[in-house]
Amino acid sequence: MQNVYRLIKTIVCFTSLLVLTPSIRAQEISVSEIINTEKMYDLHFTAAKRDSMLNQLKANLKLYQYLHGFNLPNSVPLSNWFDPVLPAMTFNTKQQAITWNIPERLAMPADTNQLAFYTIPQLASLLRHHKTTSVQLTRFFINRLKKYGDTLHCVISLTEEIAIEQAKKADAAFAKGIYKSPLQGIPYGLKDLFAVKGTRTTYGTPPFKDQVIEEDAFVYQQLEKAGAVLIAKLSMGELAMDDIWFGGQTKNPWNLQQGSNGSSAGSASATVAGLVPFAIGTETYGSIVAPSAVCGATGLRPTFGSVARTGGMNLAWTSDRIGPICRNAEDAALVFAFIHGSDTYDRASRTMPFNYTGTVDLKNIKVAYAKNYIDTLPGNSAEKAVIKTLKDAGVQVTAIDFPSNLHTNDLLTTIWAAEAAAAFDPLTRSGKDSLMVQQWQSRYPNMLRSARFIPAVEYLTVCRLRYMVMQQAFPLLSKYDIIIVPSMADEPMALTCLTGNPCITLPAGNAAAGNAPPSITLIGGKLYSEAVIAAFAKKFQQMTTYHQQHPPMFSN
Structure with a gap:
């Protein structure tokens, strides 16, 4: 686990150097690609706003390419942890001794298969x-x-x-x-x-x-x-x-x-x-x-x-x-x-x-x-x-x-899909998901690929709706x-x-x-x-x- 925390520290330290790393080359992103992408996210921007976004989107792509270089193992934890306890909840915090009822006189069965x-x-x-x-x-x-x-x-x-x-x-x-x-x-x-x-x-x-x-x-x-x-x-x-x-x-x-x-x-x-x-x-x-x-x-x-x-x-x-x-x-x-x-x-x-x-x-x-x-x-x-x-x-x-009527199934599956896609990011990007047994649309290979297109903003909105x-x-x-x-x-x-x-x-x-x-x-x-x-x-x-x-x- 200590190695995991050292890895996280390394990521934090080097993120600030992204703009100085010449080995990371962002692909060109065009306005037409922004227009097409908006359809997937229920968004619509004006032409001027799309033009203003280009440089930031290119910088974001550099960040993504940098992050992908780490191939984070599944064991790296999430820094934001979920707490189910609401402010109004109160609990007993004292553990009492438990007495277990272990039979005193029990013979081995004549047929040991009964065990x-x-x-x-x-x-x-x-x-x-x-x-x-x-x-x-x-x-x-x-x-x-x-x-x-x-x-x-x-x-x-x-x-x-x-x-x-x-x-x-x-x-x-x-x-x-x-x-x-x-x-x-x-x-x-x-x-x-x-x-x-x-x-x-x-x-x-x-x-x-x-x-x-x-x-x-x-x-x-x-x-x-x-x-x-x-x-x-x-x-x-x-x-x-x-x-x-x-x-x-x-x-x-x-x-x-x-x-x-x-x-x-x-x-x-x-x-x-x-x-x-x-x-x-x-x-x-x-x-x-x-x-x-x-x-x-x-x-x-x-x-x-x-x-x-x-x-x-x-x-x-x-x-x-x-x-x-x-x-x-x-x-x-x-x-x-x-x-x-x-x-x-x-x-x-x-x-x-x-x-x-x-x-x-x-x-x-x-x-x-x-x-x-x-x-x-x-x-x-x-x-x-x-x-x-x-x-x-x-x-x-x-x-x-x-x-x-709270759309709980949709909320839960969105959280699950987004987090699972992050947990198995290297599997998806390596293409080794094609080795998995279950390849139909409702199973993980396709689910993890599709979840890459859940925006961070929507994921966080779902988490807030969860609360x-x-x-x-x-x-x-x-x-x-x-x-x-x-x-x-x-x-x-x-x-x-x-x-x-x-x-x-x-x-x-x-x-x-x-x-x-x-x-x-x-x-x-x-x-x-x-x-x-x-x-x-x-x-x-x-x-x-x-x-x-x-x-x-x-x-x-």
Whole structure:
């Protein structure tokens, strides 16, 4: 990281010398080219104004050519960081101790294949009471990855050597009675956009297929401190879009004819299929929510900035987040408890309390549902069934109109596209984007090229409109602890990506033949309310058994 900051300092120091650099030659820019360009930007200038602009536009071109000479790596941070906190917001800042319910008397199953779908506390119990070892558990899950990974196209790299070393350390700690966390000795998978020394970090796309970043990502370091065991780098849609990567399309474990959705494709698929106890995903716009919904996982998308992104691929600096993908809400809470926090490099990150108790008072919690998205659904929809289950349990559920006229999708995709184009500027200009698998118009090669024509003025205007949207949404969202929305509804997801609010996505019905269970998403009406939404999701899962369903073809 120090090299990155030296590079930034170099840029600042030499920018003032641009006019004195004879090697930079600006192409001639004509008035007719200005006229043609105006059409793309909804502008119109007079002939005199165009003539006055020529010299400045030529100077700008010199600057662009100078900047392109740096080929900034993806790791160089943005100096302007996004903060989701509005002036009127207040928060508890004291972290309380969390007590995790680790079963005391749990025997090894007669059929060890059942371990594939044990919860994290169950696995932790077996390890703490010496019913199995971390090495044995690690080899068990590595064997499942080897057996089913190609079927699901969900594994980019096995990290077997790292895993066995970490598992041996965990077993040594258990032998001495040292318990770092309930994650100690538990295998897991990372979405393959996080750097881990000695491994490839491919971003799921051919241009970076052999990339090795000799750095350990923050989230990996957090899990290492907790004693967890990395067994695989899991597939992702290339550059974090969709479920297609250079190894194929990641499959839905419930139906191999379907994709898993993305971009945390392998994280959701592998977790639901019981190839890992949990995995880490990321989201810019739907990349935790969508694959969790499609595959039947429980995915927690935290408040923006809750987990430092250092060592992870930058896609959109003001929107990217990191979160756990698990098979139940308590597991998601447990993983989040040990990965959340800030560091000095990700200036948008913030360490906030996660005071998870695992329980909520159903009579006092404030719950709403988005009637403009749910009331028009069929009477037997999962969303309506969830609301009925909650009402039958004594929860007062208020119908609200969720904001749907704020053009949040357009605002978010513009910010995402502009920032992604900057993050992958060298890829586009080198022409190596032609090596990417997905070449159709709606995918990254074309999106990144097109985004080069988003003016800086319009990008900043969109960012300012984002702040207005945050201010408009806050009075409504903050009235409720939980807001129920359909998982795949674009506008609620886009709005809460803009505002930074957390959400949890979980199974909400019975699986039909060839399909995953239907899904629901619970939005936290307040920032940093992960403890509340996870506990509420756990309560719902205690009322139902939807999260206990597993895809039949991976159950043995």
